[in-house]
Amino acid sequence: MERDVIIACDFKSKEELYEFLKPFKGMNPYLKIGMEMYFKEGPELVRELKKQGFKIFLDLKAHDIPNTVKAAMEKLGSLGVDITNVHAEGGIEMMKAAREGLNMTETGKKTKLIAVTVLTSINDDVLHNELLIDSNKTSADVVRKYALNAKEAGLDGVVCSALEASIIKEIGFMSVTPGIRLAGDSKDDQKRVATPAYAKELGSSYIVVGRSITKATDPVAAYKQCVKEFC
Numbered sequence: 001m002e003r004d005v006i007i008a009c010d011f012k013s014k015e016e017l018y019e020f021l022k023p024f025k026g027m028n029p030y031l032k033i034g035m036e037m038y039f040k041e042g043p044e045l046v047r048e049l050k051k052q053g054f055k056i057f058l059d060l061k062a063h064d065i066p067n068t069v070k071a072a073m074e075k076l077g078s079l080g081v082d083i084t085n086v087h088a089e090g091g092i093e094m095m096k097a098a099r100e101g102l103n104m105t106e107t108g109k110k111t112k113l114i115a116v117t118v119l120t121s122i123n124d125d126v127l128h129n130e131l132l133i134d135s136n137k138t139s140a141d142v143v144r145k146y147a148l149n150a151k152e153a154g155l156d157g158v159v160c161s162a163l164e165a166s167i168i169k170e171i172g173f174m175s176v177t178p179g180i181r182l183a184g185d186s187k188d189d190q191k192r193v194a195t196p197a198y199a200k201e202l203g204s205s206y207i208v209v210g211r212s213i214t215k216a217t218d219p220v221a222a223y224k225q226c227v228k229e230f231c
């Protein structure tokens with residue numbers, strides 16, 4: 001199975017992003033563009049980065065009625081990103097509609113579509129007491145069921161914690177896992193973290209690494225360390 005390190009580009013502006021990317025010249029790492037950058041810079045930034053040869057995971061986590069998601073994904077498909085996502089909570093019909101929307105453009109047909117299962121910021125207390133998920137179901141049960149739904153809807157994989165990657169591997173699906181820290185780095189606000197080496201052992205397909213690379217004194221060295229451990 002394909003394995004790669006995706007850098008989470010959580011920067012305030014494209015100027016900051018380009019400054020960060022300077023020392024990576026010629027390496028073309030896989031980049032994740034999330035809501036903050038996208039809402040500031042718009043689709044133009046994504047087009048620019050694709051032109052420069054970067055692989056892009058556009059992390060916008062769509063979640064709406066099927067018809068709206070389908071129309072949004074048709075527009076997104078024209079950007080030709082490599083991976084994008086929806087929330088599995090939107091249900092099987094919504095996930096199928098998202099795929100159909102992407103398939104409406106030639107570029108979108110090639111975009112991998114993955115589903116967010118349970119956010120790493122949601123613990124069992126929130127799951128049971130706020131979201132009213134049956135108290136005899138753990139987050140691992142929910143992740144497995146949502147991944148099976150995503151598979152049924154024809155998606156390519158899921159976003160989950162590395163600690164759940166083995167569940168996803170068991171069902172023969174792809175996992176994209178954030179919450180990664182190099183040994184010795186601060187966990188920051190992440191609750192359940194894994195090193196790149198441990199994520200590999202657990203069967204992650206792609207790791208998403210933000211602050212362990214972007215805030216490192218030597219980001220290129222930190223990136224290379226992630227690649228060495230994971231790929």
Ligand code: C5P
Pocket residue numbers: 008009010034118119120121159160178179180188190208209210211212
């Ligand atoms: O800096 P750090 O490595 O914690 O960044 C992780 C990235 O992955 C952030 O962009 C965050 O939004 C994203 N993410 C996450 N947990 C999820 C889904 C996405 O941390 N469940």
